[in-house]
Amino acid sequence: MIVLTGNTLTIDEIYRVCVQFEKIEISAQSLAAVQKSRDAVERIVAEERVVYGITTGFGKFSDMRIENGDVEELQLNLIRSHACGMGEPFPIVVSRAMMLLRLNALIKGVSGVRQILVQTLAQxxxxxxxxxxxxxGSLGASGDLAPLSHLALVLIGEGFVHDDHGHATPTATVLQSLNISPIILQAKEGLALINGTQAMTAMGVINYIEAEKIAFDSEWIAAMTMEGLEGITDVFYPEIHEARGYPQQIAVAQRMMTLLQDSKLTxxxxxxxxxxxxxLRCIPQVHGASWQALDYVKEKLEIEINAATDNPLIFQDGDYIVSGGNFHGQPIALAMDFLKIAVAEFANISERRTERLVNPQLNDLPPFLSPSPGLQSGAMIxxxxxxxxxxxxxTLAHPASVDSIPSSANQEDHVSMGTIGARHASMIIQNVRRVLAIECICALQAVEFRGTDKLATFTKAKFDSLRSIVPSIKKDRVFSIDIENLATALNPLIIKKND
Known part of the structure; x- marks a missing residue:
């Protein structure tokens, strides 16, 4: 059970909730804070004070006063009108992470929602x-308005949810089957649900989890390639890397030495x-640089997953309510663009290692690792x-964050495009995993030619386990199947079926 406080959520806990389906609950202190901020909203409405998003319209309509009797309709109209998302849906794991992060932000006690809303979201x-x-459909500022509106639709019993087979089914039908009552949104609640960076951050966290796995996988795959090419291990000696001083480079070199420590092929x-x-020679330098970027991305995500990113925010028991810009996604936009470049580099160098494994002009292995060169193409394609x-x-690595386009009649005149950056990062990650799978298939074949009895202990264990996924190449076959099977095996987000 993960206890949410609004301030202590970790990436590991997100993995446990979103991939392993661990249950959550809201801390008592957080529920009390939620109630206190809600009391402040109720006072504002009762006193007919003019406060953005509570008794006014939104965006360019912020100067328009809303009558007390229209507050519920205002919030409902907000969700329906802003649900303008398009295209393929986010993966279920991202949708789940989005819900978790939105809940974690709301229970910080500065958003003014009711306890019943956060409790229903947890349910x-x-x-x-x-x-x-x-x-x-998200610009990444004013929050991820369109994606989060589709999330909010489910709370009010509208929109669609994924069924057990991943198909869209009407929310109302599912809520009725679970005996969960839809929420009737009150003052501030619609805005609190959609004003935030949870779409880009949810996608960003899932990206990071996948990217970190890719970074580690790239090392043992590279180690096996080193053995297939009888690579020189002197390049991993600690003194070389300590002389430069980057901790991540030093760590990669240390891990490579450990992976290959008893190999008879290097x-x-x-x-x-x-x-x-x-x-081969610069694995610590190149991989280490990407690890530096991953560390930066992790730091920003760990802040954002516990951040209050809606607007306005309620402080000092309601005496100070300020309309700011925490919904702006620039910190995550830059982090996602950095992640794109860093992860893409794992594929860049991996593909070059694959070329060295298959090119007969660069090694003494059978051309293209073919079992019958000429008659059979082997790993050529x-x-x-x-x-x-x-x-x-x-192309995908082009930074999304350098772009901006004004919206809401120029009231919102600078946006982050962070959600686009996060989506493109996910696409790159899928590509990189397949590139690594290709290198791995070639490395498996190369070390088989060299003699698997000479492999290091670690790579021999990997070889034995992976041969059940990718059989030895005895003759040409449809290698697309092997690539996809291995890429799936390398994916840390294979989600178990619902209980």
Whole structure:
């Protein structure tokens, strides 16, 4: 059971809730804070004070006063009108993370929602009710308005949720079957639900979880490639990396030494050649630089997942209510763009290692690792496929955050495009995982030619386990199946079925 406080949620806990379906509950202190901020909203409405989003319209309509009798209609209209999402829905794991992060923000006690709203949201999460949330339509400032509106629709019994087969089914039908009553939104609540960065942050957290796994996988796959090419391990000696001083580079080199420590396939400087190509020799430097970026991204995400990002925020028991801009997604937008570049580099260098494994001019292995060169093509086109994905990543890695376009009649005149950046990062991650799968398939074949009895202990264990997924290449076959099977095996987000 994960206890939510609004301030202590971690990426590991998000994984446990969103991938492993661990239950959640809201701390008593947080519920008390929620009630206190709600009391402040009730006083504002009763006193007919002019406060943005509570007794006024939204965006360019912020100067328009809303009568007390129209407050409920105002909030309902807000959700319906802002539910303009388009395209394919976010994966269920992202939808679930979005719900969790929105709940965690609301229970900080500065948003002015009722206890029944946050309790219902927690109930939906525990019941594995996952909104269908289209991926396209957010500018990443004023919050992820369109995606979060589709999330909010489910709370009011509208919109669609995923069924057990991943198909969209009407929310009302599902809530009725679970005996969960829809919420009738009160003052401030609609705005509190959709004003935030939870779409880009949810996607960002899931991206980070996948990217971290990719970073570790790239090391043992590279280690196996080193063995397949009889690479020089002197390049991992600690003194080299300590002389430069980057902790991440030092750590990669240490892990590579550990992975290869008892290998009989690697060589030393001058034994067979003086130097290896950069894709082997510079693994710590290149991978280490990407790890630096991952560390930056993790730091920003860990702040944002516990942040209050709606507007206005309520402080000092309601005496101070301020309309600010915490909904602006720039910190996450920049982090996602950085993540795109960092993860893409794992594929860039991996594809170059694949080329060295299959190119007979660069090694002494059978050409293209073919069991019958000429008659059978072997891994020739796998390298083509990896090159295509690497090239596609170059387009996707273009930073989304350098763009902005004004909205709401120029009231909202600078936006982050952070959700676009997060979505593109996810696309890159899927491509990179497949590029690594291709390198791994080629490395498995190369070390088999060399002799698997000479493998390091770690890589031998990997070889044995992976051969049940990717059989040895005895003759040409449809390698697309092998690539997809291995990429799936490398994915840390394979979600179990609902209980």
């Amino acid at each position: 939906l999460i525990n019941a594995q009710v996952h909104p269908v949330i289209p991926q396209q 060589t030393t400087q001058g034994e067979k050649r003086v130097q290896d190509a950069y894709s 796998m390298q083509y496929a990896a090159a295509a994905l690497v090239s596609e990543n170059k």
